[in-house]
Amino acid sequence: MKNSTIAVFVTILILISTSLNSQTTELNYKQKGKTTYSLTISLSDAKGIVGNTPDQFIASEYIYFVIQPNEKSERAYFKEGDLKDEIASIALFQEKKVEFAQNIQPIEEDGKIIRILLTYAKKDIKLWLSFVFQSGIDSSEPIYLNETYYDDFKLFATKYNSLLKLEKEKKYEDMLLTSKEVIDEAKRSDFFKHLSFYDALIDSLPFKAINKPITQLKNKFKNAESNFSISYDINDLKELDEIIEESEVFFHKVEAFCELDFPKKTGSLDLVKSTREDFAKQRKFQFDNFAAKKIQLLETGTFDQYQFRLFVNLLQKIILQNSGFTSVKSNLSLMKSLSKDDELNLETSGWKQEFDDMIFGLTYKSDSLPTTYIFNEKIITNLEQQRANQPKPYYELFISANSAVNGDNSFVENIQECINLSADYDDVEQMEIMKISYDMASEDLSESSRNNLNAGKKNLSVGKWKEADFNFELAIRQNSQFAPAWFYLGYAESKLLELFSAQSRIDQSLLLLPDYITPKLFSFNLLKEQGDYAKILQLSKTAVAINNAYLIHLWKAEAHFMLKQYNEAVEEIKSGCLPLNQNHEAVYFLLGDIYVAMKKIDLAKEAYKKTQQINPFESALFNEKMSLLPVVK
Structure with a gap:
């Protein structure tokens, strides 16, 4: 037998044993001179037997009371005269007089009336009200029907014990489901409100099913905050979100439950609201602080710090x-x-x-x-x-x-x-x-053209020159006025050693977009591979008039250097490169090489050393250059 069944059975037994003694009263019904006689009225079955079980009681559409003599009665039995005169006038009152459902029925043994059965229809009775009997001379103490005799007692007693068990096991969501069942069943029950555990079922237990897990979530959130304050680890920070997510799942269940009517409905919704707001407030506080702390390096760091750099x-x-x-x-x-x-x-x-x-x-x-x-x-x-x-x-x-x-x-x-x-x-x-x-805008470059351009770029990045060439040709057919498509087609063809067509594509990209710098820089590199520095110088002079860009000035300076125009190279670095960018190591290595060629070793050393001021974390090329200086004549 399951524990919950045992608990209900024991509860019922206790209540039944109590009810057998309590559902009886005495009533004075007759007076002779100074002597008053009484009788006993008890709840009974249809045969006038005291002690009928709740199941027997519930199964009947009638409620029976039996009148019996007691030690204060005139005799140990009743006469016909008693029945006609005094007993016939006995009436049951609740909110009003309750009429008999059947005639008074005397029960005889050995020819004597030892019991009298009173029968009432349950439809005329409210079982949770007191039963008061009145005679011509007296009113009885009230009888209260034990709740075990109510039609729905077993149903709600089982739910009650189930909720207590679930609470002990901390199965709070199951408690909410059971509480919902209780409230739904209660709508169909006339007896529910009159049960001794009504308040627990409708009030305290549903609220415990809500309050206790929310308390647990609050403690869990607080512990996560505490762990985070020690570790300052983002995983501990993200645990706050996991708890909030877990909480929201439960909060939604509570809100759904609160669509039902129960006493602590408003309090439960307020609890959910305040907890949700507290979590959000604390989450924001912790996340704001964490985010602010983690970007402090960018707010205060300097380039001589390697981590910042x-x-x-x-x-x-x-x-x-x-x-x-x-x-x-x-x-x-x-x-x-x-x-x-x-x-x-x-x-x-x-x-x-x-x-x-x-x-x-x-x-x-x-x-x-x-x-x-x-x-x-x-x-x-x-x-x-x-x-x-x-x-x-x-x-x-x-x-x-x-x-x-x-x-x-x-x-x-x-x-x-x-x-x-x-x-x-x-x-x-x-x-x-x-x-x-x-x-x-999207109409300036179709989606298919974009797709081909992106595919082409991807193929270039992995050295698939033919595939890239095909992608860019398609892109040009879809939009022949987009300069980058022409440049990248030229780039791909140069890798396929189709140098003449490559240069033609690059020229076309510049014709469409004269200030496009990348094709110019790429052309300089192609010319360098051919050793044509005179052409580089010629093109860089034209390019720098359109784009005052550092890299174009650098190419121009290198072209002067390779053409042994040392003074012009130095001047280009000083007036063209350095005003734009003073922190590029390559320009100082070039300047040092120029000074070496000019046999100005001290100035060369000074230029080379500048690279270490810019980036002290890279020294291989610096050491190589410096090691060659002593042998330069």
């Missing part, structure tokens, strides 16, 4: 990964993957988690913070103050990134400044595509 450079790479033939206007993201080498560098340095946390801090958006930038004012100000020392145009790029996120048209101007200052061909290439695509 590394993180800023990786951010630049991530920003440029947004480059493609889809506009980054209001669509720039930091959720990009790093290269395997960069990942390994972070792992080796032990800063992988710190970098990930920083990305989280930059991409985290609080309700109290604007959402139209990636880099806050403190970061931008810190970079601005170090513009003279930045190895790359990080300040300008981060400003551009904010412009893109904000959908601001100043992006084109900002990214152009980055292009002009940049000392890296790959960076320039990516930034120019971002610039060209920024304000380009």
Whole structure:
């Protein structure tokens, strides 16, 4: 036998045994002179036998009381005269007099009336009210029918014991389901409100099923906050979200339960609301603090700190990964993957988690913070103050990134400044595509053309030159006025050693977009492979008149150097390169090489040493150059 069944059975037995003694009363019915006679009235079965069970009682449509003599009666039996005179006048009262359902029935033994049966219809009775009998001279003490005789007692007693068991086992969601069943059943029951455990079933137990798990969730949330305050680990921080998610599942169940009517409905909904608000408030507080702390390096770091230098450079790479033939206007993201080498560098340095946390801090958006930038004012100000020392145009790029996120048209101007200052061909290439695509509408470049361009770029990145060539030819057929398609077709053909057609494609890209720098830089490289520095010088002079870009000045300076025009090369570096970018090691190595050729060894040393001031973390080429100086005559 299951524990819950045993509990209900024991409860019923106790209540039955109590009821057998309590469902009896005495009534004075006759008076002779100074003597008053009484009788006993008890709940009985249809045969006038006291002690009928609740099941017997419930099965009948009638309720029976039996009148019996007691020690205060006139005799141990009743006469016909008693029945006709005094007993016939006995009446049952509840809210009003209850009429007999059948005639009074005397029960005889050995020819004597020893019991008299009173019969009432249950439909005329409210079982939860008191039963008071009145004679011509007296009113009885009330009889109260024990609740075990109510039709629905077993049903609700079973539910009650089940809820107590579930509470002990801490199965609170099951408690809610059972409580819902109780409330639904209660709508069909006349007896439910009159049960001794009514308040528990309708009030305290449902609220415990709500309050106790919410208390547990609060404690769990508090413990997670405590763990986070010690570890400051993002995984512990994210546990707050997991608890909130878990809480919401339960809160929705509570809210669904609260569609029912029960006494603590409002209190339960208020508890859910206040807990939800507390969780949200504390989550925001912890996340805001974490995000703010994790970007502090960007707000206060300097380029002589390797970690700061590394993180800023990786951010630049991530920003440029947004480059493609889809506009980054209001669509720039930091959720990009790093290269395997960069990942390994972070792992080796032990800063992988710190970098990930920083990305989280930059991409985290609080309700109290604007959402139209990636880099806050403190970061931008810190970079601005170090513009003279930045190895790359990080300040300008981060400003551009904010412009893109904000959908601001100043992006084109900002990214152009980055292009002009940049000392890296790959960076320039990516930034120019971002610039060209920024304000380009879907009708300017069809989806199929975009797909071919992106496929072509992907094929280029893995050395599939023929496949790339095919992609770019298709893109041109779909849109012959898009300059990058012509350039990349030329790039692919150059890799296939189709140099004449390649140069023709590149020329066409410049005809369509004269200020397009990437094709010019690529042409310089092709000419360098051919050793045609005179052509490079000629083209760079024309190019620099259109684009005041650092890399074009650098190519011009190198062309002067290779043509042994040393003074012109030095002048180009000083007046063309350095005003744009003073922190590119390559220009100082070139300047040192020029001074070596001019036999100005002290100036060469000075130029080479400048590279170590810019980047003390890379010294291999510096050592090589310096080691050759003594043998130069």
